Amino acid sequence: MDFLDFHHHKQNKTGIYNLNLSEVIPQGNFSAGLHPKDISENWKSDFDKIKEISLSKNCLAIGECGLDGLINIDENLQNEIFQNHISWAEEIKKPIIIHCVRRFSQILHYKKAKVPLVIHGFNKKENIGKELLEAGFYLSFGKAGLDNLSLQKLIKDFPVQKMFLETDDADFDIAELYEKVSEIKSISLENLKTQIWENLENVVNYG
Numbered sequence: 001m002d003f004l005d006f007h008h009h010k011q012n013k014t015g016i017y018n019l020n021l022s023e024v025i026p027q028g029n030f031s032a033g034l035h036p037k038d039i040s041e042n043w044k045s046d047f048d049k050i051k052e053i054s055l056s057k058n059c060l061a062i063g064e065c066g067l068d069g070l071i072n073i074d075e076n077l078q079n080e081i082f083q084n085h086i087s088w089a090e091e092i093k094k095p096i097i098i099h100c101v102r103r104f105s106q107i108l109h110y111k112k113a114k115v116p117l118v119i120h121g122f123n124k125k126e127n128i129g130k131e132l133l134e135a136g137f138y139l140s141f142g143k144a145g146l147d148n149l150s151l152q153k154l155i156k157d158f159p160v161q162k163m164f165l166e167t168d169d170a171d172f173d174i175a176e177l178y179e180k181v182s183e184i185k186s187i188s189l190e191n192l193k194t195q196i197w198e199n200l201e202n203v204v205n206y207g
């Protein structure tokens, strides 16, 4: 069994490939969404395209999409577009992969969505992580899990049934992160692997 890389940007990995809108639909599993930084005046036609390609069977999730407090894109517009992604995901019954930078309190308002919500690349404070968990979100941890001590503290207590692991756009071997997390959580590598695959099953076939 391969290591599942929940969110990545390289087509040769096992997991969910984050598709670029200019690309053709790949053979493997992917997600499609409008990253807040890619919001332009053409967002409506971009979003129509996302709707179309996300109907593919191997499109496992909508995203990454979300809210980013560090970019120069109107926040109301970011919220409107994020809400559009959620409504669409609810319609086609697919989970959402969320990009969130400095907007966690706003993201919490979306907890009532009727689809599984996964925050990718989570590397913030323990209390924020716990709050998101209580609100029902899944968290996906990336490279920071290898050496960020406060994040490792969160991972230690975080239910393995609610987590994913990912490389995102970083260049490292996902196996290293699985080893680190299995060590932190004192569970076997095999159990961790199996559970993360099961988590994918659960978010993709929720309902």
Ligand SMILES: [Zn+2]
Residues within 6 Å of the ligand: 007, 008, 009, 018, 064, 168, 169
């Ligand atoms: Zn990414």
